[in-house]
Amino acid sequence: MRAWKELQQASFYESSARERALGLVDEGTFRELIGPQDKLCSPHLPVLGEAVSFDDGVVTGVGKIGARPVFVISQEGRFIGGAVGEVGGAKIVGIFRLALGLYEKIKAAHPEDFESRAPAIVYSFETGGVRLHEANAGLLAHAEIMEQMQACRGKVPVISLVGSKVGCFGGMGFVCVSADAVIMSELGRIGLTGPEVIEQEIGKKEFDSADRALVYRTTGGKHKTIMRDCAALVEDSIAAFYDKISELLALSYESLQRYRVIGTPALVREQMELVALAAELKPRDSRDVWAHFGNEHPERIPDMEVDEFLRTAKLRTRKGG
Amino acid sequence: MALHEINLTIPCAQGAAAIPADWAHSGVVGSGDMEVLMQRGDFGGAVRVKIVTPVTGYDEVWEKVLRKFVEESKISDTSIEINDNNSTPYIVAMRLKQGLLEMKEAAI
Numbered sequence: 513m514r515a516w517k518e519l520q521q522a523s524f525y526e527s528s529a530r531e532r533a534l535g536l537v538d539e540g541t542f543r544e545l546i547g548p549q550d551k552l553c554s555p556h557l558p559v560l561g562e563a564v565s566f567d568d569g570v571v572t573g574v575g576k577i578g579a580r581p582v583f584v585i586s587q588e589g590r591f592i593g594g595a596v597g598e599v600g601g602a603k604i605v606g607i608f609r610l611a612l613g614l615y616e617k618i619k620a621a622h623p624e625d626f627e628s629r630a631p632a633i634v635y636s637f638e639t640g641g642v643r644l645h646e647a648n649a650g651l652l653a654h655a656e657i658m659e660q661m662q663a664c665r666g667k668v669p670v671i672s673l674v675g676s677k678v679g680c681f682g683g684m685g686f687v688c689v690s691a692d693a694v695i696m697s698e699l700g701r702i703g704l705t706g707p708e709v710i711e712q713e714i715g716k717k718e719f720d721s722a723d724r725a726l727v728y729r730t731t732g733g734k735h736k737t738i739m740r741d742c743a744a745l746v747e748d749s750i751a752a753f754y755d756k757i758s759e760l761l762a763l764s765y766e767s768l769q770r771y772r773v774i775g776t777p778a779l780v781r782e783q784m785e786l787v788a789l790a791a792e793l794k795p796r797d798s799r800d801v802w803a804h805f806g807n808e809h810p811e812r813i814p815d816m817e818v819d820e821f822l823r824t825a826k827l828r829t830r831k832g833g
Numbered sequence: 834m835a836l837h838e839i840n841l842t843i844p845c846a847q848g849a850a851a852i853p854a855d856w857a858h859s860g861v862v863g864s865g866d867m868e869v870l871m872q873r874g875d876f877g878g879a880v881r882v883k884i885v886t887p888v889t890g891y892d893e894v895w896e897k898v899l900r901k902f903v904e905e906s907k908i909s910d911t912s913i914e915i916n917d918n919n920s921t922p923y924i925v926a927m928r929l930k931q932g933l934l935e936m937k938e939a940a941i
Contacts, residue, residue: 513859513935528861548858548870553916561834561887563918565862566870590863 516540520751524675525699527750529571529588532636535750536673536757537575537582544573545610546603554597556646565591570600572607577758579628581618583611586636589678595643596684601653608633608660611668632761633664635691636673640706641682654683661690665775669693669768671760673753674700675746679731681706693743693771695756696733698818702741703731725814729798734813734821738802739786740828743771747818770830782831805829837889841882843900845909849878852911852933853940859932867917867925869932878909886917898922902929 514522519535527535534542546552548566557564569591574583585604587594596604614631622629642650664670672691674680679701680688688694688702696702705713707721707730720726729735736742743760746752760768772779795801802810806826813825851873860868874881880903884895899913906929913929920928 513939548868549856549872551870551914558836558885559834561836563862563887564836564885564916565868566858566914566916588861590861590866 522750523748524750524753525748529586533571533584533586536754537577541575542573552599554599560645568599570603572603581631583607583633587638589638589676594639594678596650596653597643597646598649605656605660615667631668633670634757637680637688638676638678639684641684657687674702689773692768693760695744696742697748698733699748700733701731735798738827740830741773837886839884839892839895843880843903845878846904846907849907849909852908854936857936859935860928862916862918865919867915867920867928870914872912874912876910881912884915894922898925906933
């Protein structure tokens with residue numbers, strides 16, 4: 513595996529789950545928990561004759577950013593599309609529990625300078641949702657992760673990262689946006705029903721999953737940034753994600769809350785207004801939505817470099833700014 | 834339909850030495866790919882191999898590839914565990930060499 517310094521310049525999109533986990537925290541601080549040498553493989557896959565992995569497709573561990581312990585969850589898309597099974601799901605839930613446990617300990621030990629020492633969670637999503645081979649356990653894992661995310665409210669900040677090959681789809685799309693903030697690259701994609709599944713269920717006329725430009729316009733990082741589902745769009749490098757995590761974690765817990773998209777009655781109302789807007793606008797393409805939010809030349813947006821996009825694109829105005 | 838398991842004990846070559854770290858992991862179980870976990874152990878100089886794969890009927894090919902790797906890399910007292918997802922013999926040979934190389938680089 514590449515060293516930390518080399519990883520910083522590496523493409524986030526092309527990096528493995530373990531490389532991302534190592535590179536997202538300070539140099540030399542990452543320690544994997546329940547790693548490959550623990551050999552916790554899925555008990556369900558062998559019965560079906562499907563290949564297993566020592567980490568069950570999820571890298572979990574802890575590192576530091578500055579003085580803060582940062583718990584890391586990183587999903588591997590190359591292993592069964594990053595789909596969540598029983599063991600991988602339990603590892604993810606375990607990380608949330610550890611972070612919450614540490615929160616209480618640090619709070620008791622350092623009441624004076626607690627804020628600068630408080631633990632955080634970063635979660636690099638690369639998944640299609642439930643692993644169908646172990647569907648019940650996978651679904652249950654989704655529910656447990658959601659519950660843990662709620663348990664973290666008001667205590668441990670959770671930051672979602674999406675910029676890997678598989679994107680973040682299925683039930684994990686819900687989980688991802690329930691975090692305090694979402695960081696994406698323009699190659700990142702978030703959705704519920706994946707493009708292939710929409711095409712399979714409703715037809716190619718409704719959604720042509722082979723049309724990459726359409727897929728990115730509908731689910732990609734730039735669209736999610738304009739819609740304000742994504743707090744920050746960054747370049748495709750591990751360093752860019754690392755820098756943005758550091759920037760967001762430097763904010764107080766209170767000010768980080770302005771990036772939340774769901775989780776309060778006011779935020780639910782804001783989402784409901786968007787549903788009403790969609791019914792009124794009847795957009796035929798994301799470009800219609802971008803134009804509605806004030807972008808005069810929406811057709812130029814997909815070709816823009818990230819810095820030009822951040823400089824010139826008009827984003828949806830959020831309630832309360 | 835269950836996964837196929839192959840267990841081998843391969844005597845080490847002359848002048849073989851232990852691996853340069855207690856353990857090392859490399860690779861991802863992607864389609865047509867594999868991961869390997871190498872760990873130091875006391876096996877009286879031998880190398881113990883465990884392969885878990887969906888593929889059946891290629892045990893002799895696996896054994897040839899692993900014997901060649903143990904012979905050429907001159908390692909001893911090591912357990913090699915492989916989780917495979919339909920890798921070709923060439924990929925297996927390459928991933929094993931890569932795993933050892935990464936371990937040597939990390940040990941420097």
